[in-house]
Amino acid sequence: MKSILITGGCGFIGSHFIRRFLHNNPDYHVINLDKLTYCGNRTNLTDVEDNPRYEFIQGDICDKKIVFDIAHRVSAIINFAAETHVDRSIEESEDFLRTNIVGVKTLLDATNHFSLARFVQVSTDEVYGSISHGSFTETSPLMPNSPYASSKTAGDLLARSYFVTYKTPVIITRSSNNFGPFQYPEKIVPLFITNLIEGEKVPLYAKGENMREWLYVEDNCVAIELIFKKGIVGEVYNIGSEHECTNIDLTKKILKKFGIGEEWINYVKDRPGHDYRYSLDDSKIKKIGYTPTYGFDNALDKTIEWYRKNKEWWQPLKDNRFTKK
Ligand SMILES: NC(=O)c1ccc[n+]([C@@H]2O[C@H](COP(=O)([O-])OP(=O)(O)OC[C@H]3O[C@@H](n4cnc5c(N)ncnc54)[C@H](O)[C@@H]3O)[C@@H](O)[C@H]2O)c1
Known part of the structure; x- marks a missing residue:
């Protein structure tokens, strides 16, 4: 049985992802590390709580001891944990900088220390800033405009630098706005x-x-799972809906x-x-087999x-x- 660490699994997208991943991958044990901040909610996963292949641990991705204690038991990490609300980041950004940068560093260090096979950093189209015409590709400049977006950009750049410096097996996903239950x-x-x-x-x-650009959460989860399995290490993948x-x-x-x-x-x-506007060119992920299936x-x-x-x-x-x- 393989094991994977999924962080932030009690949040919106992470909970959908864990439910789906457990269902699709009977050969995996899933460890969900979540701090349970104001938006983390264990009841999002009530239906899998009794699954013997699911384990919940309350803790902070910035806490090296907890992260390393878990990481030696897994072969890969997918990081959904983040402070995510732009308006809150405008009021006060300290938690955003901690979790979205220091937390990513801790997970990257654990990936290196235990020679894990994959680290997927779940990121956002907001790192590109705003575009009036056309769409962002994965090589567009990063021009974040809110403290939230800046903190996510810093996390992405740190992940990229670990790939270049240490050959850490990093893949970054950048999706458009999600919605759903x-x-x-x-x-x-x-x-x-x-x-x-x-x-x-x-x-x-x-x-x-x-x-x-509105993306149904289940489509994002399909894309992230696809990237986890078929994505190329060191690459970034946009996930849009058109x-x-x-x-x-x-x-x-x-x-x-x-x-x-x-x-x-x-x-x-x-x-x-x-x-003003976000728009993603997601032709790269389409080449590895992704198409959104839910009409808006x-x-x-x-x-x-x-x-x-x-x-x-x-x-x-x-x-x-x-x-x-
Ligand atoms: N929601 C969107 O529209 C959207 C779009 C693009 C990208 N993203 C990215 O997807 C990821 C998930 O977003 P979401 O909307 O599900 O977020 P969310 O705010 O619903 O959930 C975040 C989860 O992370 C946990 N968390 C926060 N800080 C933590 C820490 N220090 N240690 C451990 N756990 C911690 C929270 O308790 C919560 O369960 C984020 O990285 C976000 O940047 C979201």
Whole structure:
């Protein structure tokens, strides 16, 4: 039986990935290392808790002792653990720098120390900054515009430098904006859906002209698993969906699905440094066999239905969102 360390597995994307990975890979034991910050939630994986091939360890990826104690038991690491919310990074970025840089270093050191076969760093399109026309390729310059994006960029550069200096078997994934079940209700899609379920207006930055490329979380997980198995060490892979839309169009679409109109939008002051547009050229990952399978509309319906049916999951998170740390 092989073993893999997956970090941040109690978060949004990591929990989907672990569920999928356990199902697809009966020859693997999965160790999930998660600090359980405000957005880490063990109940995201209640359905696999009793799986004998699944093990949860609460701990910090910056903690060398914990990481090394686990790393000697595994053959690979996939790192989802991160501080992820741009607005929070604008208020205070210290935790972002620690986890997204020092944490990555600790995992890279463990990869070297135990000669692990793979280290997959899960990153983001936000490292490229904003683009008005065309799409970012994996060789586009890194021009991050928020403290969150800068900290992720530093993690990516550190990973790259370990590959060049030590031949650490690093692969980096950069995906566009994800949405789907189990996403913490501070992010735009679940925030808007849960507000509407509660009969509250949705807060939209400025005029909502910013554009994002929306990727259903399950498609991202398919891509990351593919990269883990078939990706080339030292390479970066963009993961996109080709479904671009402005935030106002996204908002109108969600409102329409609730059968209500634009009077439910509360226009709020823009976030400083708000990137205008992200867009990814993902032809490189397509060459190793990836195609997104979820259409945007269908995936949005599934997401809305999930939040409607799982109020007991998100209601306590929304109530505690400014207090739990
Ligand atoms: N959500 C998106 O749209 C998106 C898009 C592109 C890339 N990403 C990247 O994907 C990864 C996962 O994102 P997400 O949306 O699932 O995040 P999330 O915020 O939902 O979850 C992050 C998880 O990491 C854990 N964590 C945080 N700090 C930790 C630490 N020091 N040690 C151990 N665990 C820690 C948290 O407890 C949580 O379970 C991140 O690296 C993020 O940068 C996310």
